[in-house]
Amino acid sequence: MNKQQLIEQIKLKKSFLCIGLDTDIKKIPEHLLKEEDPIFAFNKAIIDATAPYCIAYKPNLAFYESMGVKGWIAFEKTVEYIKKNYPEQFIIADAKRGDIGNTSQMYARTFFEEMDIDSVTVAPYMGEDSVTPFLTYEGKWVILLALTSNKGSHDFQLTTGTEGERLFEKVLRKSQEWANDENMMYVVGATQGRMFEDIRKIVPNHFLLVPGVGAQGGSLEEVCKYGMTKDCGLIVNSSRAIIYADKTERFAEVAGIEAKKVQEQMAEQLKSIL
């Protein structure tokens, strides 16, 4: 999916919500455990209930890998289900990969060739040749970690270099030598508040993937105030607050209601640019 198509979806749905499919066998409603593939059954129901209110889904690979082969099957089935039934949805493989060139190439092959997923999250620590193998696919995106939502983001990402730049700023600036706003986005945590101002100085037009609204405590208003562009430029993710909003047989319906609430808040925020 290219940038223009993504912007059109956001305008059409008045939403820039991404739903994180952090599906944990220990957290899904008990009645699903009798299904042949409980993880997929959960995802399918969540997707059907929430698709009108979001523009992206983000399966978190850790949750699928933790179940080994069964988990990978559920992951593949989930991606296929979205692609077949909701082809307008942007899919993010939240994998935080990144390795030497020949290895990153294998990861790119997995997500972009084998599975035809739109985007993958990548960690920048290993530099240019760990990222560029992901950039050779037309219409596919790297979502590079910049300033994450967790407490540990302070440990290294905020380190100021002798050139006066903080590490996350260097990542933003340097990576523009390899990519542009048609094939790269950045992860910026919703918990980072006014830091969005500093980020927009370096990447005024790039889309940002923003986790941390909901369970992690970030504020949608603040993110929009400091981070929104004339094309929106934001994909805001919520995982736990939506998918685990209810643990009964009504879980999907309640997830839909929660997603709709967030979509309505987003529609408010979009009024200024639509």
Add this chain to the structure above:
Amino acid sequence: MNKQQLIEQIKLKKSFLCIGLDTDIKKIPEHLLKEEDPIFAFNKAIIDATAPYCIAYKPNLAFYESMGVKGWIAFEKTVEYIKKNYPEQFIIADAKRGDIGNTSQMYARTFFEEMDIDSVTVAPYMGEDSVTPFLTYEGKWVILLALTSNKGSHDFQLTTGTEGERLFEKVLRKSQEWANDENMMYVVGATQGRMFEDIRKIVPNHFLLVPGVGAQGGSLEEVCKYGMTKDCGLIVNSSRAIIYADKTERFAEVAGIEAKKVQEQMAEQLKSIL
């Protein structure tokens, strides 16, 4: 496996060689493609031929994931095969994971609980709470990226901070607040030469996992000269130069010969400390 057991294996085998199982369906000998599971068949033959000369195996997850479910099956079978037949071998899941706490916990569950693997490589960009979930398992190890072997290592890892520390040095220093030399090792590329001296000033006793000897051009002599401790303190990895040394039906035998050559060079290097 704890540190003492690892040191004992190194002394016993006069080797600190790790063999990287970067098994690529496009690179293995053609005659294996008629096997039911060509990836596992290749790994099994390589392991049987090389086990006397190495002390560790490092399956690179990217290569298995690129084959989807089949790849995960081959990965699990490979780990089980090593654990059953060569329980003295140290196993490294080269995954370069790292995410917010609840997600890193899932990755730790995968590698340490479900698969009972000895260690996993972790990327430091997201800081403390992305790493610590891996540190709660007795006898298991985090192998944290510090200074990698690739060209891109210069992009961010060598950035000097205002405190006068380069990023990789900050990673080494800071991570010692969370872990010690009994549960953490560091990745340092063999291509980094004299930088090992600087690294040993900060982590004099930690084991280092050293990729980049062989296909990537690092020198074993230099790594030992500047990086070896009284307990060896090194696990040096070679992947392509050993496992793809020959592409005929003799591939495993030739891999064994190549591994033995490296082991003999290592035995020389170990003379000074054994």
